[in-house]
Amino acid sequence: MKAAILQLNVTDDPAGNLISTRAMLKDAANQGAEFVLTPEVSNCISTSRSHQDSVLYFEEDDPTLAALRLDAKQLGVWLLIGSLGLKTGDDDGRFANRSFLIDPKGEIVARYDKIHMFDVQVTPTETWKESAAYRPGDRAVMARTPFANIGMAICYDVRFPELFQALVEAGAQILTVPAAFSPVTGAAHWHTLLRARAIETGCFVIAPAQTGTHASEQHKTRDTYGHSLVVAPWGEVILDAGTAAGVYEFELDLALINEARAKVPSMSHKRPFKRPE
Numbered sequence: 001m002k003a004a005i006l007q008l009n010v011t012d013d014p015a016g017n018l019i020s021t022r023a024m025l026k027d028a029a030n031q032g033a034e035f036v037l038t039p040e041v042s043n044c045i046s047t048s049r050s051h052q053d054s055v056l057y058f059e060e061d062d063p064t065l066a067a068l069r070l071d072a073k074q075l076g077v078w079l080l081i082g083s084l085g086l087k088t089g090d091d092d093g094r095f096a097n098r099s100f101l102i103d104p105k106g107e108i109v110a111r112y113d114k115i116h117m118f119d120v121q122v123t124p125t126e127t128w129k130e131s132a133a134y135r136p137g138d139r140a141v142m143a144r145t146p147f148a149n150i151g152m153a154i155c156y157d158v159r160f161p162e163l164f165q166a167l168v169e170a171g172a173q174i175l176t177v178p179a180a181f182s183p184v185t186g187a188a189h190w191h192t193l194l195r196a197r198a199i200e201t202g203c204f205v206i207a208p209a210q211t212g213t214h215a216s217e218q219h220k221t222r223d224t225y226g227h228s229l230v231v232a233p234w235g236e237v238i239l240d241a242g243t244a245a246g247v248y249e250f251e252l253d254l255a256l257i258n259e260a261r262a263k264v265p266s267m268s269h270k271r272p273f274k275r276p277e
Contacts, residue, residue, distance in 0.1 A: 001034055001035065001147060001251070001252040001253075001254070002031075002032045002033050002034055002035075002249060002250075002251060002252070003033055003034065003035040003036065003037070003206070003249070003250055003251075003252045004028035004031070004033035004035075004036045004037070004247055004248060004249045004250070005036075005037050005206070005208040005228045005230070005239070005241060005247075005248045005250070006021065006024045006025065006028065006036065006037065006038045006039070006208060006246075006247060006248075007039070007208065007209060007210075007211050007226060007228045007241045007244070007245050007246055007247075007248060008020075008021060008024075008038060008039050008042060008208075008210055008211070008245055009210065009211050009212040009214065009245040010041070010042065010043070010044065010045050010210065010214060011044075011045065011214055011215040011216065012044055012045060012046035012048070012051055012055070012214070012215075012216045012217075012219065013044070013055070014043040014044045014055050014056070014063070014064055015063070017042070017043060017044065017064075018063065018064050018067055018068075021038060021042060021064075021068070022067060022068070024246070024247050025038075025068070025071050025075065025077075025079070026071070026075065027247050028077075028247045028249065029075035029076070029077050031247070031249055032249075033077060033249055034077055034078060034147075035077065035078040035079075035080075035147070036077050036078070036079050036080070037079075037080040037082060037176060037178065037206055037208040038079075038080065038081055038082045038208055039082040039083075039178045039179060039180060039208045039209050039210045039228070040082045040083045040097070040099075040114075040154055040155050040178045040179050040180040040209075040210065041082075041083055041084070041085050041097065041180055041210070042064070042081055042082055042083065042084060042178075043056075043062070043064040043084045043085060044056065044085055045180060045210065045214040045222055045224075046216060046219060046222075047216070047219050047220045047221070047222055048216075048218070048219040048220075049132070049133050051216075051218070051219055052085060052095060052133065053087075053093070056085050056086060056087050056095060057086065057087060058086060058087045058088075058089065059084075059086050059096075059098070062084060062086060064081075064084055065081065065084060065100065068081055068102065069102055069106040069107075069108070070106060072102045072103070072104060072106050073104065073105055073106030075104075076104045078101070078102070078103060078104060078145065078147075079100075079101075079102040080099065080100070080101050080102075080150075080152075080176055080178070080208075081099065081100040081101075081102065082099055082154070082176075082178025082179075082208050083097050083098055083100075083114065083154050083178055084098055084100070085097060085134075086098055088135060090135060092135075094131075094132075094133060094134055094135040095133055095134050095135070096134065096135060096137075097113065097114040097130075097134045097137075097154060098111055098112065098113050098114075099111070099112040099113075099114070099152050099176070099178060101143045101145075101150060101152065103145070109143050109145065110141050110143035110150075110152060111141070112137065112139075112140075112141040112152035112153070112154070113135075113136070113137025113138075113139070114134065114136065114137055114153075114155065114156070114157060115136055115137045115138065115139075115140070115157060115163065116136065116156045116157045116159070116160055116163075117130040117131035117134060117136050117156065118130040118155065118156040119131050120185075122182055122184045122185055123184055126182065126184060130156070140163060140166050140170075142167050142170040142171060142172050144171070147254070148173045148174045148204075148252075148254055149170075149171045149172050149173050149174070150172065150173075150174045150175075150176060151164065151167030151170070151172030151174070151175045151176070151203070152167075152176055153167075153175060153176065153177050154177070154178055154179070155177065155178065155179040155180060155181060157177065158177050158179075158193045158194060158197060158207075159189075159193060161196070161197065161200060164197050164200070164201055164203075165200070165201065165267070165270075167201075168201045168202075168203060168267055169267070172201075172203060173203055173204070173254065173257050174203060174204045174205075174206060174252075175197060175198075175201065175203045175204070175205045175206070176205075176206050176207070177194065177197070177205060177206070177207040178207065178208050178209070179208070179209045179210070179224075180209070180210040180224045181209060181210075181224055181225040182223075182224070182225065183223050183224065183225045185225075186224075186225025186226075187225065190225060190227060190229070191227070191229065191237065191240075194207050194229050194231050195231050195235050195237065197231075198231040198232065198233055198234075198235055199233075199234070199235040200266065200267075201233075201267060202233045202260040202261035202264070202265075202266075203233055204230065204231065204232060204252065204254075204257065205229070205230070205231040206229075206230050206231075207228060207229045207230070207231075208228045209224065209225065209226055209227060209228040209229075209241070210224040210226070211224055211225070211226030211227075211228075211241075211243050211244070211245055212224065212226065212243065212245065225243075226241065226242060226243035226244075227240055227241060227242060227243065228240075228241035229241075230250050232256055232260075233256050233257045233259070233260035233261070234256065234259075234260045234263075238250060
């Protein structure tokens, strides 16, 4: 099966971002991709909560979601929208960081709200508190498709292996980890974490990423690491997109899942144990 990652460099202008994303999606489909994946926050990257509030929409009104659903239908592809920032109507005004799996009819097959919030201080000058702007989800999501079962995660979730093990216990064969990773933590941990999740579970791990400096006319810019990855179930990196935005195609050989799990069936060897006191 031919698939493709769209490595994006979005700005804080959702309308402008949508134009380039749609063009890349069409390019991927024209090259034969049947499954296309975009990164986390494909509609908007902004360091300003007030700006987000002025440009983001509720799910039912979101023009990015509507346009990409139409494109998936017209192009006849499966599409993982890595995530969109969306309004929720919550009393505290926080947004949802929501991933969507779209089928070739343009229908939403699954939704997943990011569970783990990136509340960290990675350097003395780089601090993030994602939970101030986004509410965390509380439910793991595994979607069944005709070609594979897909476990959905987002970015910082990758540091929590119990989530991925729960997805595999539910039947997942592909794990998706769309991201907008910090350059500091990306350089230190990105490849290792994604390879570990693949090796532990015997799954393909597909991680479409944001890359570069994300332009903003009025607010502080943000940088992301890039290096969209595809990791095979035995742990080999079969695609590393580097730092350039673009369309990156790859072959998804699902037979490799059973091969890896037959060699080391670690998920079936799990045993209960008492926690340390």
